[in-house]
Amino acid sequence: MAETILKLKNLKIEFPDDDGYLEAVRDIEFTLNKGERLGIVGESGCGKSITCKAILRLLGEKTRVSGEILFKDQDVLKLSISDMYKIRGKEISMIFQEPMASLDPLFTVGDQLTETLMLHRNMSREEAWKEGIEMMKLVSIPQPEKRMKQYPFEFSGGMCQRIMIAIGLACHPEILIADEPTTALDVTIQAQILDLMKQLNKETGTAIILITHDLGVIAETVERVLVLYAGNIVEEADVHSLFHDAKHPYTIGLLASIPKIEKDVEELDSIPGTVPSLKKMPAGCRFAPRCPYKKEICEKEVPCMVQAGGSRVRCWKYSERWEET
Amino acid sequence: MSNVSGNAEEYLLDVRHLKKYFPVNRGIFTRDKVFVKAVDDVSFRIKPGETFGLVGESGCGKSTVGRSVLRLIEPTEGEIFFENEDIRKLDEKTLKERRRNFQIVFQDPFSSLNPRKTLRQIVSEPFMIQKICSQKEANERAADILAKVGFSRDSLDRYPHEFSGGQRQRICIARALALNPKLVICDESVSALDVSIQAQIINLLKKLQKEMGLAYLFISHDLRVIKHISDFVAIMYLGTLVEAAPTDELFRNPVHPYTRSLLSAIPITDPDIQHERIHISGDVPSPMNIPSGCRFHTRCFMAEERCKTEVPKYIEISPNHFCACNVCAGCGK
Numbered sequence: 001m002a003e004t005i006l007k008l009k010n011l012k013i014e015f016p017d018d019d020g021y022l023e024a025v026r027d028i029e030f031t032l033n034k035g036e037r038l039g040i041v042g043e044s045g046c047g048k049s050i051t052c053k054a055i056l057r058l059l060g061e062k063t064r065v066s067g068e069i070l071f072k073d074q075d076v077l078k079l080s081i082s083d084m085y086k087i088r089g090k091e092i093s094m095i096f097q098e099p100m101a102s103l104d105p106l107f108t109v110g111d112q113l114t115e116t117l118m119l120h121r122n123m124s125r126e127e128a129w130k131e132g133i134e135m136m137k138l139v140s141i142p143q144p145e146k147r148m149k150q151y152p153f154e155f156s157g158g159m160c161q162r163i164m165i166a167i168g169l170a171c172h173p174e175i176l177i178a179d180e181p182t183t184a185l186d187v188t189i190q191a192q193i194l195d196l197m198k199q200l201n202k203e204t205g206t207a208i209i210l211i212t213h214d215l216g217v218i219a220e221t222v223e224r225v226l227v228l229y230a231g232n233i234v235e236e237a238d239v240h241s242l243f244h245d246a247k248h249p250y251t252i253g254l255l256a257s258i259p260k261i262e263k264d265v266e267e268l269d270s271i272p273g274t275v276p277s278l279k280k281m282p283a284g285c286r287f288a289p290r291c292p293y294k295k296e297i298c299e300k301e302v303p304c305m306v307q308a309g310g311s312r313v314r315c316w317k318y319s320e321r322w323e324e325t
Numbered sequence: 326m327s328n329v330s331g332n333a334e335e336y337l338l339d340v341r342h343l344k345k346y347f348p349v350n351r352g353i354f355t356r357d358k359v360f361v362k363a364v365d366d367v368s369f370r371i372k373p374g375e376t377f378g379l380v381g382e383s384g385c386g387k388s389t390v391g392r393s394v395l396r397l398i399e400p401t402e403g404e405i406f407f408e409n410e411d412i413r414k415l416d417e418k419t420l421k422e423r424r425r426n427f428q429i430v431f432q433d434p435f436s437s438l439n440p441r442k443t444l445r446q447i448v449s450e451p452f453m454i455q456k457i458c459s460q461k462e463a464n465e466r467a468a469d470i471l472a473k474v475g476f477s478r479d480s481l482d483r484y485p486h487e488f489s490g491g492q493r494q495r496i497c498i499a500r501a502l503a504l505n506p507k508l509v510i511c512d513e514s515v516s517a518l519d520v521s522i523q524a525q526i527i528n529l530l531k532k533l534q535k536e537m538g539l540a541y542l543f544i545s546h547d548l549r550v551i552k553h554i555s556d557f558v559a560i561m562y563l564g565t566l567v568e569a570a571p572t573d574e575l576f577r578n579p580v581h582p583y584t585r586s587l588l589s590a591i592p593i594t595d596p597d598i599q600h601e602r603i604h605i606s607g608d609v610p611s612p613m614n615i616p617s618g619c620r621f622h623t624r625c626f627m628a629e630e631r632c633k634t635e636v637p638k639y640i641e642i643s644p645n646h647f648c649a650c651n652v653c654a655g656c657g658k
Contacts, residue, residue: 043519043520043521043522044519156608156609158608159608186382186383186609187546187548187587187590187591188382188586188587188590188605189608190590191589191590191592191602191604192604194592195602195604213519213520214592215520215594216549216591216593216594217592219592219593219594219595219596220592220593239596240597243594243596243597244595244597254520254521255594256524257520257523257524258520258524258549258594259524259527259549259550259552259553260549260593260594261548261552261576261588261591261593262593262595262598265553267531268527268528268553269524270521270524270525270528271524271525272525274489274491274492274522275519
């Protein structure tokens with residue numbers, strides 16, 4: 001049995017609004033094992049990024065986060081700010097979508113790389129510089145000695161993302177959260193970065209949570225997938241089950257919407273309608289208004305997660321009560 | 326150049342040796358002018374009713390091609406024949422008149438609609454600009470075209486902010502189609518949308534093409550979308566076309582090393598398909614400092630010594646399949 005390092009229970013995130021609070025995600029529950037590559041996929045606004053920001057407590061003070069986030073059996077939500085500093089960047093680190101915006105333009109790349117090392121691993125400047133060069137080599141940046149002294153503007157987008165990965169991995173964290181790490185990059189560069197992340201995951205044993213909207217990226221990179229829709233996990237499956245035997249109508253629709261390179265189709269199957277807004281969430285299943293299979297029960301009652309084939313899905317269709325209705 | 330010779334009559338758009346250089350100021354004391362060669366000798370043709378896909382990585386000049394073709398920016402050199410008429414030679418007034426035949430849909434549906442105008446005003450505006458009919462009739466026609474893209478009559482007096490990204494892109498499409506154009510340039514028109522919405526828009530574009538006999542110049546960086554929608558695909562790298570062929574031919578039988586590595590980098594939505602990735606090293610060079618010889622030689626896995634000096638010719642290597650490479654099969658000496 002693989003060791004669980006992260007466990008989310010009943011996570012709910014609410015944002016303040018003109019009148020009260022808006023619920024952005026609810027009932028988020030999942031676990032992450034040591035050294036695992038987990039993918040979180042969903043459309044914009046489904047809550048994938050804020051879920052991961054909540055893990056590092058990066059959401060603003062006004063945001064209400066409830067539930068439990070257990071990292072190595074301690075609840076992250078109950079930790080003091082100073083204890084959080086010890087986790088961020090050291091035990092759990094994160095890389096973002098815009099590599100250019102994530103680096104400070106006024107400091108050299110070397111400064112930014114060594115900062116984490118000196119802070120978390122108590123290295124001297126010289127030691128940190130040497131280690132920084134090693135990290136640059138790890139993420140395949142040519143001429144690391146020279147590159148350490150350069151500023152972010154002298155690097156391309158793909159190179160900046162490599163630096164971010166190097167900073168993220170500098171303290172050998174248990175978990176690396178990558179929020180759309182390749183969305184701003186071109187396909188050839190994307191392929192390089194994804195291969196690099198996979199290779200580093202195998203070499204260093206750092207678990208990866210990869211957030212993306214691109215199912216192709218998911219298929220090529222991760223082992224297990226969570227599909228989010230309108231703030232809920234609607235399906236959880238290993239990558240093979242998901243792509244060959246998806247169960248949730250939303251996942252099936254999503255897979256059918258992507259133009260495929262390996263197959264020709266005349267017309268794409270699209271999911272009718274749009275994602276509901278946070279203010280007008282449907283009472284029952286949140287996907288019901290767009291679902292081709294919906295019955296009365298779907299509009300009235302919130303479905304629970306049930307086992308169906310290789311997946312766990314939040315759908316009435318796979319529950320015992322479906323036939324009665 | 327072989328693909329631009331011969332009879333041009335059957336083509337709707339015929340672009341020959343298009344160049345667009347942007348001057349760059351390097352400081353007030355320097356005399357020598359430096360240019361960004363955004364588009365450097367690009368030629369292609371589009372038939373009526375056809376979708377021509379133009380693919381390339383960011384900064385390769387694909388959007389500049391789209392905008393030059395409409396003369397939204399003035400090309401530096403080259404000829405652009407639209408229905409056998411060189412639109413570069415037209416004066417302002419005639420150009421404005423001709424513009425009803427070629428329209429554009431941009432990437433970001435949030436910034437391309439005027440927030441202070443209602444749907445009805447947005448879509449009836451083209452009729453007023455072209456002085457085609459009265460305001461009243463324009464309103465009617467606007468309602469018709471909006472119905473085609475899926476808006477009911479009761480939404481006509483609403484404002485853009487009341488609609489989602491996908492719906493706004495439909496409004497942009499309606500506006501582009503209002504005057505019954507022959508060519509629509511889609512510049513990354515579906516790139517900002519979520520996949521489920523993207524599929525809706527792609528299906529809509531295909532449906533409208535059949536109904537109205539439109540030709541599309543479809544510019545995108547997403548090869549999966551390009552493959553799905555295009556009849557003919559051209560691959561662009563650093564301001565030039567490196568390869569162009571009918572879609573099936575290009576995806577089944579890519580020749581140019583850049584095309585091959587680009588195709589191999591597309592993530593496949595099936596974890597059980599193992600595919601060989603052809604890695605290309607490094608990043609795209611700056612268009613201010615274009616490598617000598619073949620522009621791709623700095624990243625090419627097939628590059629030979631002569632690629633550093635010899636500029637490859639863009640030739641027809643098999644019927645309707647064009648490629649510019651010094652070494653690959655078919656192109657080499």
